[in-house]
Amino acid sequence: MILSERLELYEKLMRLDKPIGILLLIWPTLWGLWFASNGHPAWMIVWIFVLGTVLMRSAGCVVNDYADRDFDPYVARTKDRPLAAGRISGKEALLLAAFLALLAFLLILPLNTLVLVLSVPALLLAVSYPYTKRFFAIPQAYLGIAFGFGIPMAYAALQGAVPVQAWLLLLANIFWSIAYDTEYAMVDRADDLKIGIKTSAITFGRYDVVAIMVCYGAALGLLALVGWQYQRGLAYYLGLVVAASIAIYHYGLIRSREPAQCFRAFLHNHWLGLAVFIGLVLDYVWHRVIL
Numbered sequence: 001m002i003l004s005e006r007l008e009l010y011e012k013l014m015r016l017d018k019p020i021g022i023l024l025l026i027w028p029t030l031w032g033l034w035f036a037s038n039g040h041p042a043w044m045i046v047w048i049f050v051l052g053t054v055l056m057r058s059a060g061c062v063v064n065d066y067a068d069r070d071f072d073p074y075v076a077r078t079k080d081r082p083l084a085a086g087r088i089s090g091k092e093a094l095l096l097a098a099f100l101a102l103l104a105f106l107l108i109l110p111l112n113t114l115v116l117v118l119s120v121p122a123l124l125l126a127v128s129y130p131y132t133k134r135f136f137a138i139p140q141a142y143l144g145i146a147f148g149f150g151i152p153m154a155y156a157a158l159q160g161a162v163p164v165q166a167w168l169l170l171l172a173n174i175f176w177s178i179a180y181d182t183e184y185a186m187v188d189r190a191d192d193l194k195i196g197i198k199t200s201a202i203t204f205g206r207y208d209v210v211a212i213m214v215c216y217g218a219a220l221g222l223l224a225l226v227g228w229q230y231q232r233g234l235a236y237y238l239g240l241v242v243a244a245s246i247a248i249y250h251y252g253l254i255r256s257r258e259p260a261q262c263f264r265a266f267l268h269n270h271w272l273g274l275a276v277f278i279g280l281v282l283d284y285v286w287h288r289v290i291l
Contacts, residue, residue, distance in 0.1 A: 008201050008270065009064055009082045009087055009088055010088075011095060012081065012082055013061065013062050013065060013081070013082045013083065013088060013096065014058035014059075014062060014096075014154075015057075015058065015061040016058065017127050018218055020133075020266075020267055020269075020270060021057050021061065021155065021163065022053065022054055022057050023270035023273065023274075024075075024147060024177075024180065024269060024270060024273065025053045025057050025147050025150065026050065026053055027270065027273025027274060027275075027276065027277050028147065028148050028150065028169065028176075028273065029049050029050075029053055029150035029151065029154060029172040029228075030049075030084060030093065030213065030277050030282065031151065031169055031276060031277060031280060032150060032151035032152070032153075032154035032155060032166060032169055033046060033049060033158065034280050034281060034284065035167070035230060035280070036155040036157075036158040036159055037105075037158045038284070039280075039281070039283075039284025039285070039287075039288065040118070040127070040284075041158065042158075045111070045154075045157050045158065048107050048108060048110075048157075049150060049153075049157070050109070051104075052104045052107045052108060052150075053109055053150060055100050055104040055107070056100070056101065056104050056123075056126055058120070059096075059097045059098075059100035059101045059104070059126060060098050060126040060129065060146070062093050062094075062096050062097040062100070062126070062127070063094075063126065063127045064096060065081055065082070065083045065084070065093065065128055065130055065132040066083060066087060066090055066093045066094065066097070066130075067130035068130060068133075069083045069090060070082075071195050071197060072190065073085075074194070074195050075188055075191040075192075075195070076191060076234060077187065077188060077191075078099070081127075083253075086138070096164075097127075100105040101115060101123060101126075101160045105117075105119060105123075108157075110159050111156075112157065112160055113128015114156040114160060114162075115153055115156045115157045116151060117151070117155045117178065118193065119163075120157055121149070122146075122149045122150075125145055125146035125149055127145050128142075129142055129143055129146045133163060133197050133198055133199065134197075135198070136198060136204055137198055137200075137203040138178065138200045139198060139199065140177055140178045140181040140182055140185070140199070140200045141174055141177070141178055141200075141202070142204035143177050143181055144173050144174030144175070144176070144177030144178060144181075145170065145172075146175055148169070148170045148173030148274060149170070149275035150175070151166050151169045152166045152167070152168075153245075159163050165226050165229055166202060168226050168229075169222070169223075169226055170224060171222055172218075172219045172220075172222035172223050172226070173219070174270075175215040175216075175218040175219035175222065176215070176219040176269075176273075177217070178200055178211075178212075178215045179213075179215035179216045179219065179247075179269075179271040180201035180214045180266050182199075182200040182201050182204065182208060182211065182212050182215075183201065183212060183222070183250070183262045183263070183265045183266040184221070184262070184263065184266040185199035185202070186201045186202055186254065186257060186259065186262040187259045187262050188201075188265075189194055189201045189202060189262045196210075208257070209251070209254055209255055209257070211248070212250075212251075212254065213251055215223070216244075216247040216250070217247075220240055220243060220244055220247070221241050221273045222277055223240055223243075223276060224237065224240055225278075227240070230282070232283050233283050233287060234283070235279050235282040235285075235286050235288065236279045236280050236283035237279070237283075238279055239276050239277075239278055239280060239282070239283075240275075240276060240279060242275040242279070243272045243273075243275040243276050243279075246269075246271055246272045246275060247272060249268070250268065250269075253265040253268075260283070
């Protein structure tokens, strides 16, 4: 196999050709950076967290495919992934994941000790999540912790501490993750039932759509609470209103439980995260201008 072909396989294994996962990780991390810095994050720290997010998400995808290598060949959507198709060995995949994690760790070395300490549970969460689908009824909640752990790390980098607001933001991300990843799980529900994988779509059963909307509501409610604690203004809450409108649009997509529409709703979630972020940034800019 020539180098270009192998690099293409690595790209697919890391899901760089499907950036939705990176976006779903980036938005909550940026929420944390802007709240923690009162709207003025150091741009070097922003770049460290953005690049670190890309690297760790890529490493997580590799570990996920390694963990699911015996299941993916039996799922229509995943059967052609490099590991499932036997085009990359398990050992090679683990070496790639380790290399990506090492690069992410090197990125945060200039930051303070608390960030380095928090990087340990962040790594453990990323590599252990794929295995929770064997044991947990709602592994999407575990995913929310893993996907949102950039929030307490952002506070640690900018404040040297992790206040209660960071944990509230993380909790908001957990509810949001359950919502969008249940939409994702609804796509594979029939295959997951056959192979014995546990997902929230299976656990919620006929209440899946209701559960998704409740989780959207909880996430937005917690974001509103954090905004109130930080005395944010109109622009921030308008961002939440836009995000709520997007969630309602998702209800229209998923209520029929048609797999293609559920997947469309899942992909559309990055607009919800972006709406919250834009509202937050504009609110800080507005207050800076008028004050």
